[in-house]
Amino acid sequence: MPGFELFGEQEKKQVQDVLDSGILMRYGFDGMRKGHWKAKELEKALADRMQTKHAQLVSSGTAALSVALASAGIGAGDEVIMPTFTFVASFESILAIGGIPILVDIDDTLTLSPEAVEKAITEKTKVVMPVHMCGSMADLGALKKLCDEYDLLLLEDACQAIGGSYDGKPLGSYGDIGCFSFDFVKTITCGEGGALITNNESFYLNADHYSDHGHDHIGTDRGAESHPFLGYNYRISELNAAVGCAQIERLDEFLAIQKKFYSILKNTLQNIKGITFRRVPEGGVENYSFLNFFLPTEEKAKEVHGALGKAGIDACFYWFDNNWHYYRKWEHLTHLTTLGKLSEEIKTQLPDYTKADFSKSDAWMGRAISCLVKIGWSEKEVEARAKTMAKVIEECLH
Numbered sequence: 001m002p003g004f005e006l007f008g009e010q011e012k013k014q015v016q017d018v019l020d021s022g023i024l025m026r027y028g029f030d031g032m033r034k035g036h037w038k039a040k041e042l043e044k045a046l047a048d049r050m051q052t053k054h055a056q057l058v059s060s061g062t063a064a065l066s067v068a069l070a071s072a073g074i075g076a077g078d079e080v081i082m083p084t085f086t087f088v089a090s091f092e093s094i095l096a097i098g099g100i101p102i103l104v105d106i107d108d109t110l111t112l113s114p115e116a117v118e119k120a121i122t123e124k125t126k127v128v129m130p131v132h133m134c135g136s137m138a139d140l141g142a143l144k145k146l147c148d149e150y151d152l153l154l155l156e157d158a159c160q161a162i163g164g165s166y167d168g169k170p171l172g173s174y175g176d177i178g179c180f181s182f183d184f185v186k187t188i189t190c191g192e193g194g195a196l197i198t199n200n201e202s203f204y205l206n207a208d209h210y211s212d213h214g215h216d217h218i219g220t221d222r223g224a225e226s227h228p229f230l231g232y233n234y235r236i237s238e239l240n241a242a243v244g245c246a247q248i249e250r251l252d253e254f255l256a257i258q259k260k261f262y263s264i265l266k267n268t269l270q271n272i273k274g275i276t277f278r279r280v281p282e283g284g285v286e287n288y289s290f291l292n293f294f295l296p297t298e299e300k301a302k303e304v305h306g307a308l309g310k311a312g313i314d315a316c317f318y319w320f321d322n323n324w325h326y327y328r329k330w331e332h333l334t335h336l337t338t339l340g341k342l343s344e345e346i347k348t349q350l351p352d353y354t355k356a357d358f359s360k361s362d363a364w365m366g367r368a369i370s371c372l373v374k375i376g377w378s379e380k381e382v383e384a385r386a387k388t389m390a391k392v393i394e395e396c397l398h
């Protein structure tokens with residue numbers, strides 16, 4: 001997955017443009033920037049590639065989620081439905097704008113279960129936030145139907161699945177707003193960075209203003225701009241955006257490598273009795289950044305995960321026991337350990353997650369293993385890896 005594996009001359013050339021002008025900020029300094037507007041260029045390239053009208057770059061994927069929520073008018077006490085399997089950024093970004101993260105079970109897609117989502121909808125629900133974990137997507141058609149029926153916003157977290165698609169549309173562009181991360185370990189990177197995409201003009205303008213202190217960006221004198229509403233600073237730097245300008249040009253090259261390596265691994269493993277693969281919803285195309293599969297039982301999954309590690313197969317994850325990606329280890333959320341006081345809305349409305357029953361999620365996560373597909377491997381290495389994996393798994397299962 002990580003774009004940093006192929007960091008090279010294109011990235012250096014883009015950054016050098018910025019260094020040559022010395023203008024490290026994305027706004028203003030028109031006369032001194034020698035025509036370089038890296039953040040604006042990357043926004044244009046991203047909107048084009050994702051077939052949306054608008055893209056707004058920000059400082060991180062987490063920031064993109066918060067800005068997306070704020071731009072759609074989500075705030076104190078509004079409930080946002082999110083999955084039990086995701087990155088901690090999901091609930092962080094919701095809490096940051098005063099919203100209430102409502103955790104909901106996943107299914108064999110390893111993303112939000114539409115059935116569980118429908119059960120969790122209340123009068124306070126405003127947003128459904130599927131997270132397309134590990135390269136594949138939620139059942140967006142079913143979720144969109146629910147969102148239309150209950151008048152909810154569909155916000156896609158596509159941070160781990162950029163380049164995948166659903167129903168012929170790039171992931172992130174199917175819902176009302178989509179978010180990407182360009183942190184250092186994502187499919188394409190800015191070093192640090194993130195973005196949201198949307199076809200909604202008013203969400204976009206809100207995001208443009210909100211991510212830069214509420215500046216309306218009218219005219220060429222920053223000091224004279226007005227601020228129609230309160231904002232914050234989630235700006236990306238021009239240096240980070242420059243790296244992204246090079247990486248987005250290479251996205252399809254990276255995806256092709258991922259697909260090739262993923263296919264070698266999958267073709268080798270699929271003949272093993274006892275292994276099944278994560279369900280990809282009909283109409284979905286993965287971005288192939290991970291190969292995700294299930295073992296017959298939790299015990300076997302633990303055994304296989306341990307054995308793969310011992311055999312030198314790195315970058316395979318057993319999320320069930322992972323600190324950052326599965327609700328079971330989110331003690332700081334469950335026990336609401338914060339530095340300062342939380343708002344009344346969060347204190348009174350947040351479900352007591354120490355008593356939550358997510359056994360349906362556990363039944364899938366307990367059996368799941370995800371193996372990262374690296375783009376820096378050689379084909380020979382992948383073939384050897386596939387063979388070793390198959391041997392290790394066969395030994396554990398039979």
Ligand SMILES: *Cc1c(COP(=O)(O)O)cnc(C)c1O
Binds near residue numbers: 086133182
């Ligand atoms: C990486 C990631 C984020 C957050 O992105 P940052 O740029 O690291 O803040 C959010 N959601 C998911 C699913 C991610 O993988």
